[in-house]
Amino acid sequence: MSYSNNAVKVFTVDPLNWQPWVETVDVKALTPAQIDVLSEAPGGLEKIGPYYALLAHDPEVLRERTRLFNAVMYGRGGLPRRERELASVAGSRVNGCTYCASVHGRIYNDLTKRTDVIQRIFTEGVDAQLEPRERAVVDFSVALTRSPERVTADDLQPLRDAGLSEAEILDLIHVVAMFAWANRLLQTLGHPTRDEVVLV
Amino acid sequence: MSINHNNNTDVADGLAGLQQDAALWQLRAARVDVKNFLQGSDVTLFEPIGRTEFGVIERHLIGLRVGVITRSDAIVERHRAALNALGADAAQVQAVEAGAHGELPKKIAAALRFSDKITREPRDASPEDIAELKASGFVAQDIVTLGQLISYLSFQVRLLAGLRALGGAK
Known part of the structure; x- marks a missing residue:
């Protein structure tokens, strides 16, 4: 092989x-x-x-x-598309799924017309410096990807502080869960x- | 053929303990497509139609094991109950809960080793794992179903953890 x-x-x-x-x-x-x-x-x-x-x-x-x-x-409304892609990249970065990260990093870059966010996550890891709302989205995605059994209401506070609604937080949970699935198939x-x- | 989602109690709502009057139930219901296709995924994985040598008892044994290693009590309870209703061998159920894969038949033991590995750390998987599954009796079709099943359970574990947090769990 x-x-x-x-x-x-x-x-x-x-x-x-x-x-x-x-x-x-x-x-x-x-x-x-x-x-x-x-x-x-x-x-x-x-x-x-x-x-x-x-x-x-x-x-x-x-x-x-x-x-x-x-x-x-792609469901309408709720968490902005670019943040769904960011969450998928964060989860894929944690799991080591270079294939998923490549596909969804490109989509994020197309949607945002910038390349520095994904590049930093790729080279420095999920702790790379980000703007506050992106930081909150990535931190929660990392926590739910890595240790779902340890996630509590306290982990949601930074998302609420950053302005995410309950519906947007549920969308974020769905994306992280979806990439727990997708990463495993690809890997x-x-x-x-x-x-x-x-x-x- | 298409799945009739309405005839089934929603599995994720049941595992999360959500009742129709709860705010979280309504939040989930607002994403009707996510809810329906997640339920459809569960039905196609645990109530398969057509030819398969990867049986329903084996599938619930995997579900039970994922529940144990992810410390998801609701998932453990679900599969314990299903295995009991299906008349599964109680000694096998106990061995799966204890992680005593060596006491189990070769095929299910290989599936459980694969499941333990990729549930915990998907990057550790290798072509040798696929070779081991084949050597223990899995054909390509059933390896794909097994991969889908284990990966689906990782989705479910994270959905339930997220819903618990949204419900205020400390």
């Missing part, structure tokens, strides 16, 4: 590929349920990436998970790489 040679372990906003460790479904012989769920995936049926081609082994679970992800990240069923992906 070429894992130790080409896995990307340094955080970057460069686009990365993802090499599955498990054989994917045969995209030329999809079942009706797999066609349905993959047509909802980014890129649709024309451009099925290795991640979705792997998760399509269980189309029922993938369908619910894809819709949940979209509701958590335990394959690895990020700059090389071409070989489907097994």
Whole structure:
């Protein structure tokens, strides 16, 4: 296995590929349920990436998970989109998911038209200096990612002080929970790489 | 086929102890898509349809174990009750709670070792873990379902912790 040679372990906003460790479904012989769920995936049926081609082994679970992800990240109102992306990057930084951090760091940079926030989190870590509201969002994301059993009402006070409503805090909890899920799939069923992906 | 979310009691509300008149229940209900698709995820993972060699008892044993190592009492109780209702082997249930994976059949023991590792520290996973799952009898389809199940439980643990804090827990 070429894992130790080409896995990307340094955080970057460069686009990365993802090499599955498990054989994917045969995209030329999809079942009706797999066609349905993959047509909802980014890129649709024309451009099925290795991640979705792997998760399509269980189309029922993938369908619910894809819709949940979209509701958590793109649901209208509530926590601003850029802060959902920031929380996802913070969680991914803690878990070491360079693939997720790359994708969502780029989205954050596109939304905010700045690159310094993500760059600092990548190079200095989640304790890097940030503006107060970003600091509160990142601190809570780190705490809930790392030690959910230790999170209490006290951990929410900095978010409330920074002006987040109860609904925005629930949105933030959903994003951190979603990336506990996403990071684990990306990190335990394959690895990020700059090389071409070989489907097994 | 689509899931009829309305026929099921909402699992997360139940685990968080939220009643319909509670402010937190209403806060969750306002994010109706998140609530429905989270419930749909739970139903597809714990009430699978179609072919699978990754059985419902094995899935609840994983749920029980994740509840134990994340110290989530509500999650532990849920899976204990489900395993009891399904007639699961009481000695196996006890072994899972104690983390005595060596006393269990090879396949579920491998799944539990994988679950313990990635629940605690996902960066520690490696292709060797996948090879071990395959050697113990997991096919590709069931490895994907197992990965989804464990990762879903990590979502649930964090949602419940967040809701507890929002409810004022010190």
